Structures are given as C-alpha cells and as structure tokens.
Amino acid sequence: MLSQQIITLAHGAGGAAMQQLIDSLFLKAFNNGSLALKEDQARLPLAELQAKGDRLAFTTDSYVVSPLFFPGGDIGKLAVCGTLNDLAVGGAQPLYLSAGFIIEEGLSLSLLEKIVYSMATTAKEQGVSIITGDTKVVERGMADKLFINTTGVGVIPASTQISAASAQSGDKVLVNGFIGDHGATIMLARDNLGLHTDLQSDCTALYPLINHLLLQHTHDIRCIRDVTRGGLGGVLTEIAQASNITIELDELALPIRPQTQGVCELLGLDPLFLANEGLAVFIVDHEQAETVLQLMRQYPLGQHAQIIGEVTEYSINHLHLKTRYGAKRIVNVPYGLQLPRIC
Structure with missing residues (x-):
C-alpha cells in the first residue's frame, strides 16, 4: 500500500518511494509479463508481429488536457484512445503502448490511481498491453497536475494500403459521427463559463470500427484520418494538400449536435475546427x-x-x-488553435 496521500518529489527520485509507487500502482494496474520484468526496455516477439502483417506502425503523442476529468472521459482514457486511433487510421492493429507520466508535486494519489486504472481498463478493452513506461515528478508550478506521453506500436496487414496522398477525383468523404463534441465538452468543463448541457466527449477507440470496414472494403477506402486537433477542417485540408486535390463539403450534410452548434454560436467558434476524439474521416x-x-x-x-x-x-x-444557401467558399485553416490544451 502507498503510505502517502499525495505525490512528493521522492516519488520521482529513484529511491524506495518511487519503487513503491511503481510496484503498488503501475505494475498492479497494467499487469503484464513484459512490464513485470522491470527491464529498461520492453522486448517484443518478432515472430508474432510478422504473423500479423508486413509493416510496423509506430506513433507517439502527449496529453495535457485541462481539466483532467471531463464528461465522457479523462486524461488517461484520452491518452490510450488517442494513441490507438493514430495507429488504427493507418490500417494497423494496435498491440502495445508505452506510458510516460510527468506529475506535479502535490497531486492526489487517489486521483492518479483513478487515471492509471482508467488507462488500464481502456487498454484491456482493446486487447492492448501497456508494456513499458516512465515516471517523472516536477516541483509545484512546473506542470499542471499531470501530463502523459504515450507511444503505440501496431502491425499493418500486407493487403492494407491507405494514405492521405491517395484521394482521387470523385471520391466521397464520410465521417462516422458527430463533429466537435470533444472540443465543445472541454470548453464547457472549464468552470468559468457557467454553461450546463448533457454534452459528452466522443473519446473512444476507433480500431473496432475501422477493422470492421477494412476487412470488407480494403481496396475501396483510400484514406482514413482521426479528427483531433485542428478538427475536420484541418484534417481535410491536410488530405487535400497531400493528394493535390480539392475537397468540397456540404454544410447541410455535416452531423453536428444542437448542443455543440449552440456552444459554437455563443462563443464564436467554427465547429469545423473543434477537436474530436472518437471521429474519423x-x-x-x-x-x-x-x-x-x-x-x-x-x-x-x-x-x-x-x-x-x-x-x-x-x-x-x-x-x-457549399453553404446551406448554395454559395461556395474556401475554408481557411486558422493560424492557431481555437481552444488551448484540448487533448
């Protein structure tokens, strides 16, 4: 059992307190053979990887969301889902994750435990193992409670060839759900607005859906991208540039919840550039x-x-x-973010 109630600098100093934190929390929560060895690296079985595909997919991301808990998720679930989604949209089956924690001195241990077990639960649901990691503790004021870095490894089947540079004239653009829910939810979760709705983040892992589609339509799907920072507008602009084409959206076809639309109208935001965490194009x-x-x-x-x-x-x-009135306009990507620290 952990004897302290909060994180102290000793938990990152490499001594007994740090070892107690690793053994009592991280090893217990993530619980797999690779991590239990407590080596400085995870050792992956190459034969198993080669049996699943002909290419490795490798991605890394960092999560600094504020607040740490929000309707529909938390920073731990977000870190796992976001990294798995970056693998899945390349056609990869996610297999392994690493997790690095930068913790501010004074963070509640019970809060950290909730986040770690949220990560463990989400990874287990997706059949993924968190097999290596790192913990750093910084002085008060040097971080905002908790930052998480995750790296993901997956395998791409030989039959899957999708790329942002593959779009062709006549192709259709599809999304699997509502636009902008995560960004709007994070904005509302910050206490200074005083607005209340039933809106929740769409934070979820997309691999089950993507695999479901690729198994039947591998050669018909040119490109898949998860819609996170920069929103739908940012992602589609990147695809247009990579493929040297133009994409035309129909405003009347965009699936936007009334609550999200209302937040955008009230705050002067464009839902095309709000972040999502369970949406793919x-x-x-x-x-x-x-x-x-x-x-x-x-x-x-x-x-x-x-x-x-x-x-x-x-x-x-x-x-x-193409606007609801029949006119057409160029959608320009904003120079900066509409919302800071949303994933």
Whole structure:
C-alpha cells in the first residue's frame, strides 16, 4: 500500500518511494509479463508481429488536457484512445503502448490511481498491453497536475494500403459521427463559463470500427484520418494538400449536435475546427461509398455516419464548403488553435 496521500518529489527520485509507487500502482494496474520484468526496455516477439502483417506502425503523442476529468472521459482514457486511433487510421492493429507520466508535486494519489486504472481498463478493452513506461515528478508550478506521453506500436496487414496522398477525383468523404463534441465538452468543463448541457466527449477507440470496414472494403477506402486537433477542417485540408486535390463539403450534410452548434454560436467558434476524439474521416471510392456508409451505420461507432462531401476535379489543394444557401467558399485553416490544451 502507498503510505502517502499525495505525490512528493521522492516519488520521482529513484529511491524506495518511487519503487513503491511503481510496484503498488503501475505494475498492479497494467499487469503484464513484459512490464513485470522491470527491464529498461520492453522486448517484443518478432515472430508474432510478422504473423500479423508486413509493416510496423509506430506513433507517439502527449496529453495535457485541462481539466483532467471531463464528461465522457479523462486524461488517461484520452491518452490510450488517442494513441490507438493514430495507429488504427493507418490500417494497423494496435498491440502495445508505452506510458510516460510527468506529475506535479502535490497531486492526489487517489486521483492518479483513478487515471492509471482508467488507462488500464481502456487498454484491456482493446486487447492492448501497456508494456513499458516512465515516471517523472516536477516541483509545484512546473506542470499542471499531470501530463502523459504515450507511444503505440501496431502491425499493418500486407493487403492494407491507405494514405492521405491517395484521394482521387470523385471520391466521397464520410465521417462516422458527430463533429466537435470533444472540443465543445472541454470548453464547457472549464468552470468559468457557467454553461450546463448533457454534452459528452466522443473519446473512444476507433480500431473496432475501422477493422470492421477494412476487412470488407480494403481496396475501396483510400484514406482514413482521426479528427483531433485542428478538427475536420484541418484534417481535410491536410488530405487535400497531400493528394493535390480539392475537397468540397456540404454544410447541410455535416452531423453536428444542437448542443455543440449552440456552444459554437455563443462563443464564436467554427465547429469545423473543434477537436474530436472518437471521429474519423474516410475517403472512399465513389462507387462503394453508399455501401461503406450503410456498413458503417450497422456498427455502434458509426450509427450517425454521413457522407459529407466529395473530392472534386480541381487540383488547387483547397477545402471548399457549399453553404446551406448554395454559395461556395474556401475554408481557411486558422493560424492557431481555437481552444488551448484540448487533448
């Protein structure tokens, strides 16, 4: 049992207190053979990896969200889902994660325990092991409670070839759910607004849905990207630039919850640039787009899927929006973020 109630500098100093924290919390929560060895590195079975595919997918991300807990999730769940999603949108089966914690002195141990077990639960639900990690403790005021860095490893099957540079004229643009829920939820979770809704973050792991679709339509899906920082507008602009094409969205087809739309109107935000944590955009061959859409809607994570636009014949690397009034405008990506520290 941990004897202290809060994190102290001793928990990051490499002595008995740190060892007690690792043994009593991290090893217990993540609980797998690789981590239990307590080596300076995790050792991965190459034969198992080679049996699953011909390429490794490798990604890393850091999470600094404020507040640490929000409707629909917490920084631990967010860190796991966000990293797994970065692997999944490349067609990879996620297998392993690392977790690095930068903890501010004075953080409640019970709060840290809730976050760590949230990570463990989310990883276990997705069949993923957290196999190595690191803990650092910094003085009060040097961090905002807790930052988490995660690295993910997955394997891509030989049959899967998807890329942001693969979009072609005529392709359709699909999303699996509502736009902007995470960004709006984080904004509302900050106490200074005084607004209350039932809105929740869409924080979830996308691999089950993506695998479900790729098993049947590997050659019809050109590109998949998870829609996080920069929002849908930012991600589609990146795809347009990578493929040297123009994407045209239909404003009337965009799935936006009334609560999210209301927050945007009240605060002067554009939902196209709000972050999401359970949303992916799919670029799909136009002949199979309706079939993929109906297949997506059969799955819980795709019940609210929509075709929201298409790739046009232009090649000027732009994102266009056809407004509800029939006019068209170029969608320009903001220079900075609308919301700070949302993932």
